[in-house]
Amino acid sequence: MSVFSLSTLRNLGGIFGILQLSFLLVLLLLLFKAVHFYLSRKWLLKTFQQFPSAPSHWLFGHNLKDEELQHLLTWVKKYPAACSQWLWGNKARILIYDPDYIKVILGRSDPKAPGIYNLLVPWIGYGLLLLNGQKWFQHRRMLTPAFHYDILKPYVGIMANSVNVMLNKLEQFVDQDSSVEILQYVSLMTLETIMKCAFSHHGNVQLDGNSSSYIKAIEDLNSLAFFRIRNAFYHNDTIYSLSSDGRLSHRACKLAHEHTDEVIKLRKAQLQDEGVLEKVKKKRRLDFLDILLFAKMENGSSLSDKDLRAEVDTFMFEGHDTTASGISWTLHALATHPEHQQRCREEVQGLLGDGTPISWDLLDQMPYTTMCIKEALRLYPPVPVVSRMLNTPVTFPDGRSLPKGVTVALSFYALHHNPDVWPNPQVFDPSRFAPDVSRHSHAFLPFSGGSRNCIGKQFAMNEMKVTVALTLLRFELLPDPSRIPVPMSRLVLRSKNGIHLRLKKLQ
Numbered sequence: 001m002s003v004f005s006l007s008t009l010r011n012l013g014g015i016f017g018i019l020q021l022s023f024l025l026v027l028l029l030l031l032f033k034a035v036h037f038y039l040s041r042k043w044l045l046k047t048f049q050q051f052p053s054a055p056s057h058w059l060f061g062h063n064l065k066d067e068e069l070q071h072l073l074t075w076v077k078k079y080p081a082a083c084s085q086w087l088w089g090n091k092a093r094i095l096i097y098d099p100d101y102i103k104v105i106l107g108r109s110d111p112k113a114p115g116i117y118n119l120l121v122p123w124i125g126y127g128l129l130l131l132n133g134q135k136w137f138q139h140r141r142m143l144t145p146a147f148h149y150d151i152l153k154p155y156v157g158i159m160a161n162s163v164n165v166m167l168n169k170l171e172q173f174v175d176q177d178s179s180v181e182i183l184q185y186v187s188l189m190t191l192e193t194i195m196k197c198a199f200s201h202h203g204n205v206q207l208d209g210n211s212s213s214y215i216k217a218i219e220d221l222n223s224l225a226f227f228r229i230r231n232a233f234y235h236n237d238t239i240y241s242l243s244s245d246g247r248l249s250h251r252a253c254k255l256a257h258e259h260t261d262e263v264i265k266l267r268k269a270q271l272q273d274e275g276v277l278e279k280v281k282k283k284r285r286l287d288f289l290d291i292l293l294f295a296k297m298e299n300g301s302s303l304s305d306k307d308l309r310a311e312v313d314t315f316m317f318e319g320h321d322t323t324a325s326g327i328s329w330t331l332h333a334l335a336t337h338p339e340h341q342q343r344c345r346e347e348v349q350g351l352l353g354d355g356t357p358i359s360w361d362l363l364d365q366m367p368y369t370t371m372c373i374k375e376a377l378r379l380y381p382p383v384p385v386v387s388r389m390l391n392t393p394v395t396f397p398d399g400r401s402l403p404k405g406v407t408v409a410l411s412f413y414a415l416h417h418n419p420d421v422w423p424n425p426q427v428f429d430p431s432r433f434a435p436d437v438s439r440h441s442h443a444f445l446p447f448s449g450g451s452r453n454c455i456g457k458q459f460a461m462n463e464m465k466v467t468v469a470l471t472l473l474r475f476e477l478l479p480d481p482s483r484i485p486v487p488m489s490r491l492v493l494r495s496k497n498g499i500h501l502r503l504k505k506l507q
């Protein structure tokens with residue numbers, strides 16, 4: 001045999017050896033994964049014994065896709081207080097929807113469930129929504145003054161201006177046979193409002209069209225994050241970044257960040273102007289972004305650029321998308337219940353019919369409209385579920401218990417549709433919120449509760465009232481019977497087929 005063929009054989013033997021070794025390593029890894037899968041599934045099955053579950057696939061779990069909310073309605077009736085939901089063969093959580101159960105969890109200080117919330121980090125970073133522990137406490141204390149009464153009061157006029165711009169745009173759909181998908185208009189309006197109020201941004205978001213790509217990016221991220229949470233493979237960053245969803249998510253995050261960076265840059269530039277700076281310094285209380293920028297300017301501040309960006313990304317998203325969902329569903333509820341719509345209109349006409357501008361003081365004088373908004377938030381909670389990971393064992397009032405490490409999902413959607421809490425839960429009945437009607441402290445939680453409740457609750461309620469009041473003054477709302485919206489679970493509640501309304505001009 002020649003020298004050449006001998007060395008070729010030796011090389012081939014070397015390659016073969018490497019292949020053998022790689023094969024062995026892959027086999028070992030797979031074996032390790034299989035054992036891990038088996039043991040964690042076994043642990044979960046044992047742990048969740050006291051919490052029944054609808055039948056599910058051993059690997060794909062309940063795999064409910066866009067039918068999650070519809071299934072929830074059956075589970076609430078079948079499994080009192082709580083049940084288990086399998087997202088994957090070895091990934092499961094306990095869903096709770098009983099007020100006493102929820103009260104127990106919201107009274108504790110368990111962290112946000114990392115397997116769920118951490119997937120949002122590339123998008124909104126560690127802002128108030130995702131932070132835990134001491135840093136969350138410091139940021140919450142720093143940002144709470146941005147929602148003080150003194151700050152919120154002048155926002156009512158800003159909100160009214162933005163709503164009127166939206167209503168002017170909607171005029172083109174008046175008295176037509178076809179309907180208009182309103183969530184897109186409402187989203188731009190709520191984005192403009194939060195940008196003007198919290199970020200001192202003076203542009204015309206609704207008219208210049210530049211922010212539509214941001215809204216689209218948020219729409220994509222809302223769905224992509226929801227599906228990522230439910231796909232075990234996608235929890236791995238490398239696999240996700242190689243997938244088409246991962247690439248889309250990366251592009252959407254980039255777009256969202258460009259939008260927020262621009263807002264920060266603009267405000268920083270405005271504050272370079274001595275006149276503006278002096279005026280802001282003299283204010284007793286600062287707007288949201290100014291609080292952050294001033295905190296950064298202070299010597300020794302622990303607020304990094306990354307922290308600041310995370311807070312801006314968090315509030316830009318939370319501050320507009322949730323309210324847009326809440327407003328759109330409320331308008332849909334009023335369109336399908338003309339008698340309640342008319343009662344609200346009469347109430348609003350009594351206050352604003354003579355041309356009086358809407359103001360902070362008047363917002364407290366719309367009891368019926370407020371009852372209708374609350375009833376819509378009950379039927380269509382914009383944030384359908386939040387999750388915690390138990391950091392110590394818990395025992396619920398009926399004696400059932402769960403160990404440390406379990407993920408507990410507080411399903412506000414299921415709570416609000418629980419027939420033991422709300423008789424005839426599917427019926428839109430604003431009288432449930434009449435002032436003399438009492439209810440469990442944890443029966444109605446669109447804004448969650450406890451220390452991690454929504455910081456923007458009052459802002460959101462004001463914006464909803466202003467929008468509903470001004471819309472009812474101008475239009476009669478009618479449903480589109482061919483496109484009745486179907487609620488669909490996402491991070492923020494959506495409809496499978498959009499939210500379509502027909503508009504009639506009031507005489």
Ligand code: HEM
Binds near residue numbers: 128383460
């Ligand atoms: C109808 C509108 C809104 C609804 C239904 C809503 C609902 C909620 C819920 C359920 C939570 C708890 C989330 C969790 O535990 O994971 C929350 C937290 C939060 N919301 Fe809202 N929200 C609304 C509007 C707003 C607005 C307008 C802002 C800001 C201007 C805002 C900012 C936040 C922030 C920053 C948190 C995290 C608070 C913390 O953990 O300390 N939200 N919201």
